[in-house]
Amino acid sequence: MCGIVAYTGPGDAVPILTEGLARLEYRGYDSAGLAVVGRSGDLRVRKAAGRVAALAASLPARFKGGTGIGHTRWATHGEPSDDNAHPHVAGTVAVVHNGIIENADELRAKLQADGVVLASETDSEVLPHLIARSAAAELEDAVREALSQIVGTYGIAVVDTRHPGVLVVARNGSPVVLGIGEKEMYAASDVAALVRYTRQVVHLDDGELATIRPDGFRTSTLDARATRKEPSVIETEDAAYDAEGYTHFMRKEIHEQPAAVERALRGRLDGRFHTAHLGGLELDPREARAIRRIKILGCGSAYYAGQVGAQLIEELARIPADAEPASEFRYRNPVVEADTLYIAVSQSGETYDTLAAVQELRRKGGRVLGVVNAVGSAIARECDGGIYLHAGPEIAVASTKAYTSTAVVFALLALHLGRIHDLSPADGRRIAEGLRALPGQIEEILRQEDRIAALAADLAKYRSMLFVGRVRGWPVAREGAQKLKEVSYIHAEAYPASELKHGPLALISPDLPAVAIVPDDELLDKNRSTLGEIRARHGRVITIGHTDAGEDSVVVPKNEPELDAILLPIPLQLLAYHAAVALDHDVDKPRNLAKSVTVD
Numbered sequence: 001m002c003g004i005v006a007y008t009g010p011g012d013a014v015p016i017l018t019e020g021l022a023r024l025e026y027r028g029y030d031s032a033g034l035a036v037v038g039r040s041g042d043l044r045v046r047k048a049a050g051r052v053a054a055l056a057a058s059l060p061a062r063f064k065g066g067t068g069i070g071h072t073r074w075a076t077h078g079e080p081s082d083d084n085a086h087p088h089v090a091g092t093v094a095v096v097h098n099g100i101i102e103n104a105d106e107l108r109a110k111l112q113a114d115g116v117v118l119a120s121e122t123d124s125e126v127l128p129h130l131i132a133r134s135a136a137a138e139l140e141d142a143v144r145e146a147l148s149q150i151v152g153t154y155g156i157a158v159v160d161t162r163h164p165g166v167l168v169v170a171r172n173g174s175p176v177v178l179g180i181g182e183k184e185m186y187a188a189s190d191v192a193a194l195v196r197y198t199r200q201v202v203h204l205d206d207g208e209l210a211t212i213r214p215d216g217f218r219t220s221t222l223d224a225r226a227t228r229k230e231p232s233v234i235e236t237e238d239a240a241y242d243a244e245g246y247t248h249f250m251r252k253e254i255h256e257q258p259a260a261v262e263r264a265l266r267g268r269l270d271g272r273f274h275t276a277h278l279g280g281l282e283l284d285p286r287e288a289r290a291i292r293r294i295k296i297l298g299c300g301s302a303y304y305a306g307q308v309g310a311q312l313i314e315e316l317a318r319i320p321a322d323a324e325p326a327s328e329f330r331y332r333n334p335v336v337e338a339d340t341l342y343i344a345v346s347q348s349g350e351t352y353d354t355l356a357a358v359q360e361l362r363r364k365g366g367r368v369l370g371v372v373n374a375v376g377s378a379i380a381r382e383c384d385g386g387i388y389l390h391a392g393p394e395i396a397v398a399s400t401k402a403y404t405s406t407a408v409v410f411a412l413l414a415l416h417l418g419r420i421h422d423l424s425p426a427d428g429r430r431i432a433e434g435l436r437a438l439p440g441q442i443e444e445i446l447r448q449e450d451r452i453a454a455l456a457a458d459l460a461k462y463r464s465m466l467f468v469g470r471v472r473g474w475p476v477a478r479e480g481a482q483k484l485k486e487v488s489y490i491h492a493e494a495y496p497a498s499e500l501k502h503g504p505l506a507l508i509s510p511d512l513p514a515v516a517i518v519p520d521d522e523l524l525d526k527n528r529s530t531l532g533e534i535r536a537r538h539g540r541v542i543t544i545g546h547t548d549a550g551e552d553s554v555v556v557p558k559n560e561p562e563l564d565a566i567l568l569p570i571p572l573q574l575l576a577y578h579a580a581v582a583l584d585h586d587v588d589k590p591r592n593l594a595k596s597v598t599v600d
């Protein structure tokens with residue numbers, strides 16, 4: 001998705017903006033641009049389709065300025081091109097915009113009827129024109145006037161040569177974070193662009209606007225009421241945003257999983273009562289007992305991790321629980337029940353569909369907890385309480401460590417709720433010990449990487465693959481198929497193993513290998529008979545489970561059966577990664593995908 005960086009201060013904005021944009025590349029983009037106000041008060045703009053490095057290399061030495069805005073664009077309205085790249089300019093005003101302006105056609109037509117010549121096909125270009133046409137004396141008021149005409153979502157940053165040293169930023173559905181420096185200020189759509197310069201940040205809320213000068217900032221609502229913001233401190237180290245010797249972030253993040261799981265568990269297991277403590281839950285035992293149902297919402301891999309969570313909660317706490325894509329839930333006028341606990345899952349904390357589902361729930365009086373990785377993100381702030389993953393920044397588009405940490409956090413929540421309900425101390429201890437064993441067991445799986453890579457290179461020759469699993473193995477199969485298609489572009493379909501004979505068995509042939517999730521649990525015999533049905537139809541079967549079935553099998557260490565869905569996806573992450581590498585794909589930036597989907 002698009003990225004924004006902005007700076008105002010005594011330094012040269014240009015290297016800060018290009019470095020910041022490079023830090024946002026992981027989100028996916030097709031073009032980039034900068035606008036700076038030169039020390040002599042002129043506006044300098046450079047933008048082009050293509051990479052940030054090429055843009056930076058093309059800048060002449062005199063391209064300097066003390067205040068500036070930068071952007072990486074992920075095309076929505078109009079193809080990737082130099083003209084469609086941001087910033088967009090009208091007279092003295094330059095704007096970068098993330099989000100989608102829904103009434104852009106109407107606004108473009110109005111501007112054109114007034115004789116304005118538009119230089120791009122974008123929705124965003126209306127913004128600088130609306131701002132430049134305002135008669136307001138303050139840039140902030142001109143931006144406010146322009147935004148009052150906009151229907152849609154935005155994160156914006158604006159400069160105007162008539163207001164040297166001033167940046168105005170605003171947020172509605174697309175993140176904006178201010179960074180506080182020493183007599184210099186920053187803003188960005190993602191803290192990744194700021195950590196190199198400052199640790200002190202302020203997250204804007206939807207409907208908020210900020211005027212930023214080198215010596216400080218003030219925030220207000222769109223209707224000009226002042227707001228108070230407390231800065232928070234970013235804990236993540238700058239190095240977490242570097243590949244640190246790995247060829248791809250995806251592989252680095254797969255290998256970070258033992259440490260990420262340790263962080264997710266740290267300080268949360270209680271050896272006395274064999275339960276879990278989750279500080280941010282804001283739910284006392286009486287309230288927890290009153291919960292009759294749990295509904296988990298997320299998108300993509302966050303949804304699949306939520307499905308694992310729902311199963312864990314049902315198994316350990318015996319509370320009816322299910323997961324649903326947040327992207328569907330928000331559009332179906334959901335019935336919101338007072339005794340249902342809603343849980344929103346998101347790595348980025350900015351996924352628009354999930355945020356919109358949370359907002360709809362809160363509007364209807366629903367109680368929502370967040371299971372979120374990005375501290376201070378919109379979803380985290382919108383929820384009534386929550387649990388952070390502490391997985392560290394996830395840069396690769398394909399989610400790996402955040403998926404695993406989410407499943408671990410759900411195991412902790414299920415243990416906590418289970419011990420409030422009927423889970424015995426002995427079972428509580430058994431699950432807690434199982435959780436403590438996970439980091440070491442993930443290491444064991446990672447040590448099999450060479451074997452899995454060889455298997456992946458062989459599987460990369462197929463055009464399509466089937467993933468099957470039963471009950472605990474079903475979300476694992478879905479996540480495995482998701483990972484494979486995202487990065488290798490091999491078509492992959494996941495099916496519950498129990499449903500094969502109700503249709504998809506017709507597809508089985510030597511050309512369609514099936515990856516089967518077969519843990520050694522109470523369903524092992526059932527799964528074996530499904531594999532027999534596939535093999536009888538000459539289908540190749542690759543098993544992921546606890547039994548060594550030769551070359552076409554990957555064995556994961558045994559833990560408690562309830563926790564199987566945490567370990568079993570890890571070989572599938574490696575399989576997807578190495579299939580993509582064998583096919584020579586840009587693993588961290590898969591085609592058509594962006595890291596965090598902040599648009600509607």
Ligand code: F6R
Nearest residue numbers: 300301302346347348351398399
């Ligand atoms: C899959 C993937 C996506 C995300 C989804 C939700 O590898 O990365 O499916 O899981 O877009 O993103 P978050 O968790 O940031 O809300």
